[in-house]
Amino acid sequence: MLRHIFHHRGAAEGCAHFCCTKIEDFGVSFGTFEVFSHVNLHVHCGELTAVIGPNGAGKSTLLRAILGEVPHRGSLRFVDADDRHTGHPVIGYVPQYLRLDVSAPTTVMDLFMACMTARPVWLCSARRYRPRARENLARVHAEHLLDRRLGALSGGELQRVLLALALDPMPNLLLLDEPVSGVDQNGLTLFYEIVADLRAQEDLAILLVSHDLGMVARHADKVVVMAHGIAAQGAPAEVFESPVMERIFGIRPDLRRCCPRGMDAGEEAAAWS
Known part of the structure; x- marks a missing residue:
């Protein structure tokens, strides 16, 4: 069950020749309420595509639709460099947060074991899975957290642990849903x-x-700027300097400072909340 949270697979265990995720004419509705429609987006390997927008714009729902957790209209194709369908890739997913009992003695190692085996954790030997868990944590500079209680982790530490889980096995497509919301500046930068x-x-x-x-x-x-559909997409400079930003959010970001003109970090966060 936990593995399903961090990884989604189709018929194949990943695609060796995966090149691009093509989202075409995507739409999601709940009853008569249309969350978004006519979304067309290509996500290429080796690239980070950021989706921004006000609350309720459909950003997280878009990720859930890609994962197959909500029904959608339109097509989703995973293709190679020649635009040929490659099957279904391994998709890694990092949620905004993980609901857990902070008073429980569950450790990071326990969480990895729960994801690595279908058997109850208490019936498995940690020795078998420990090197694999340590190697995955090393990818995110968190191997020192292996024996730490989950409830004792900071927000940034927990999100790095969840990222390490999403990378086992290494996915073709990685979805990150506001993964550092509420994390301090140092943790966010790392x-x-x-x-x-x-x-x-x-x-x-x-x-x-x-x-x-x-x-x-x-x-x-x-x-990509979402507002119940795609309002703008392109390179950061192109999108941030477009009139769409001011029309939708009432601000025009200044890329020289990487924050809106005349705003400090607190004001910027308030403008986007």
């Missing part, structure tokens, strides 16, 4: 640096939902 390194080293296709304009400007290859 998380994005790790994601940038993974994109370069593993040639990952990454789709990130974020409210942090500064980090998006610094790390994204492409930015």
Whole structure:
């Protein structure tokens, strides 16, 4: 069950020749309420595509539709460089948060074991899974957290643990749903640096939902503005300097400072809340 939270597979165990996720004429409705419609988006390997927008714009629902957790209209294709269908890739997923009992004695190692085996954790030997868990945590600079209680982790530490879980096995497509919401500045910076390194080293296709304009400007290859559909998409400079930003959000980001003109970090967060 926990493995399903962090990984989604189709018929195949990943695609060796996966190149691009093509989202075409996507739409999601709940009853008579239309969350978004006519979404067309290509997510390429080796690129980080950031999805920004006001609350309720459909950003998280888009990720859930890609995962197959909500019904949708339109087509979703995973193709190679010649635009041929490749089957279904391994998709890694990092949620905004993980509901857990902070008073429980559950450790990071226990969480990895729960994801690595279908058997109850107490019936398995940790020795067998420990090297694999340590190796995955090392990818996100968190191997020292292996025996730490989950309830004792900071927000940034927990999100790095969840990222490590999403990387086992290494996915073709990585979905990040506001993964550092509420994390302090140091933890936020470290998380994005790790994601940038993974994109370069593993040639990952990454789709990130974020409210942090500064980090998006610094790390994204492409930015998508959602407002019940796609209002704008392109390179960060192109999108942030377009009239769409001011029309939808009432602000025009200044990329020289990676935050809106005249706003400090607190004011920027308030504008996007």
